[in-house]
Amino acid sequence: MPPGARAPEQPPRLLLGPLLRYVDADSATVWVETDRPCLATLHAGGRQAVERTWSVHGHHYALLVLTGLPEAAVLPYEVRLDGVRAWPAPDQEFAPSVIRTIRHDERLRLAFGSCRRSAGHDAEALRRFGADALVALAGQMATAPHEQWPDALFLAGDQIYADDPSPELTARLKAAHRGTGARDADRWDADTDHDGGRREVRGEVHDFEEYTWLYQESWSQPAVRWLLSTVPSCMILDDHDLRDDWNTSCAWRERMERQPWWRDRVTGAFASYWVYQHLGNLSPRELAEDEVLAVMHTTDDDATRTRVLDEFAWRTDAEPDTARWSYVRDLGGRGLGIRLVVVDSRCSRRLDPDARAMVDDAEWAWVLEHALTPPGGERIGHLLLGTTLPAFLPAGIHHLEGWSEAVASHRAWGPVAAWLAERLRRAIDLEHWAAFRASFDQLVDLLRRAVEAPQPPSSILLLSGDIHSSYTARVRLRDVRHPGTAVHQLTMSPFRNPMHRAVRLAHQVIEWPPVSRTWRGLARLAGVADAPVAWRLEHGPWFTNGIMTLSIDGIRATVEMDRAEVRHGRQELTRLGVAPLAP
Incomplete structure (x- = not known):
């Protein structure tokens, strides 16, 4: 490269996904996380869906909704970011990912x-x-x-274990909090509950950013990544998505709400769940009616989107009727x-x-x-x-x-x-x-x-x-x-x-x-x-x-x-x- 010349900019990358989520007789949704803002495009069966990524907490996402597909079809698909093919990956060991629309x-x-x-x-x-x-x-x-x-x-x-991450992620968490004052590594190791029982926060995630590490670790293994790209998935959260024994009893709840880390943990858990799991459970019609997703699409400022999502996440725990995580899918016939x-x-x-x-x-x-x-x-x-x-x-x-x-x-x-x-x-x-x-x-x-x-x-x-x-x-x-x-x-x-x-x-x-x-x-x-x-x-x-x-x-x-x-x-x-x- 000549002296003073700038290296060509690398195209956007998929950090996670694609995940094939909702599929019916004529439509499909595909979720992706990218490393920067970009235009994401999904191609399958002669159709395409285009969406500009939206961001929260500095992370970039798109949920591509493809409609007008033929019934009972097997359709190989590809994902492009700013016009450059990002999936299938060049080094992919498995067959091309496909969308299989529902048979009746x-x-x-x-x-x-x-x-x-x-x-x-x-x-x-x-x-x-x-x-x-x-x-x-x-x-x-x-x-x-x-x-x-x-x-x-x-x-x-229990797709993820926020309260019991892998040894590798525990080491990353500890390193990230070393020298951060009230949550430095030494004090973090020593926290115990008010009853003198087992440790409350040692080796656990605390906020949205750390939840993204969990999902990255869980869904990026090559075989699992391919599986989730080619089999439609539906998900529901359980206690380890937030903490073991979550909402077991009123006494458990009262004890947790006294913990200084509780609000960050709850907000990170529900905000990340909405992004990584819940959106993919919804049909295209339900996505069009989701008020929080509408804010993601119509607001240009990451800080505003983040604030809206975090406030929504906190309310879903304090006021359960704020969101419905239950859902229904009709799977054919x-x-x-x-x-x-x-x-x-x-x-x-x-x-x-x-x-x-x-x-x-x-x-x-x-x-x-x-x-x-x-x-x-x-x-x-x-x-x-x-x-x-x-x-x-x-x-x-x-x-x-x-x-x-x-x-x-x-x-x-x-x-x-x-x-x-x-x-x-x-x-x-x-x-x-x-x-x-x-x-x-x-x-x-x-x-x-x-x-x-x-x-x-x-x-x-x-x-x-x-x-x-x-x-x-x-x-x-x-x-x-x-x-x-x-x-x-x-x-x-x-x-x-x-x-x-x-x-x-x-x-x-x-x-x-x-x-x-x-x-x-x-x-x-x-x-x-x-x-x-x-x-x-x-x-x-x-x-x-x-x-x-x-x-x-x-x-x-x-x-x-x-x-x-x-x-x-x-x-x-x-x-x-x-x-x-x-x-």
Whole structure:
């Protein structure tokens, strides 16, 4: 280069993505994060979508909405930034990413699971955390025809671990805060909670910027990046997106709100969730109606956009009706629809000890409307209820959680027992639907209303994760005939975060029949009535990393259960079994 000559400016780069998010019969959305402001263009099927990136907190994003696509098509696509192709990448090892628009032939393959720790893929990380189910799924897809791919991917919570990041990210966090006064590295290491218990903020993220590091680490692994670029994904947040045991109880909430770091943490969590996860759950029509997204598109100033988003994020926690994180997707079928209703079971909780609810009244009314009302007047052939936390747990844990709620609320055995029950609830995560009995009963009533409808669905399938064990359970409503509707709890967890051996042992002890019966008796003594529903585990529990794939063909439904494991240095899926669900 001649002396004094300027080096040619490099074109904009994709920092993250593309993520293929919402897809229906004729439209698709693709999300990207770029390294600078630019014009992003999506090309597929002779159509294009163009959007100038918008920024918050100095980060640049675009959500490209492509419409007018042909139904049941397989369309390779590319992303250009300022006219230069950024995806597919020149060094990409996988096949070109494609958009597959929905078929209306009453068939669906939906892969799902939850709880994925970001960790390396070297020998030590594979020994400690096991194989990554999403990496293994991508490897399986790479050599399979499109017909065998999942049509969609449901990430049922804990996509990131804000309170327990990887060792590499923990080191980065510590280095970033060294010498920053009140949050320098030495003091940061020493913070403890007000009860003298485990550390509150050591090795945890605090704000929007640090949340972006989590997403970058989680979604940039090459196989996972390709998987998310070519399989439509829908997501929902759970506790580790913010903090373990988030909204477990009123006592937990009051203690957290006293922490000096709480506001930054909450604001960063919800603002980043809106950008990285929530927007992609929405249809093009819903995106057009989103008031915060409208501000992103119509405001030129990063500081103003950031302020608007941060204020919105803080309000969503303080006033849960500010935003609805629950959503619905219709996944195909003409005349026999397949509807996925994803329920937010974290943000809209009611924690008053005398009126606890997993989902508040407004949110539950929305759930009922979308679970019981057929789309476009068509029959719901299969109703899928996505809830991060399983409703139908193994029996011993179910009764333990019912007992803990009754005792911790002071209704049963007095203040001393209440204090002990609250400590136990936090220590071993007693926070599922069984620990919110009023909401559990509402859910059972929803199932009853669905199966007693004039045209009941062929199946009602609850898709959950969270508990770091996996199983299927058949559910039967007492005093209700539903031979035409199969009801199952399908729980798949983790993608990659195996349960510690001590916790696994405790789980097995609780489910030992004499212990399980003891907790049932204690729950009855505490005033917890038996539920008007029965269920039994049919497959599992398993305690390994893996993934489940729901396969629907007309009125029939089956579930494929796969374990992720390392074989000959490769991360692969091994079939554990295939179970019929309906009819």
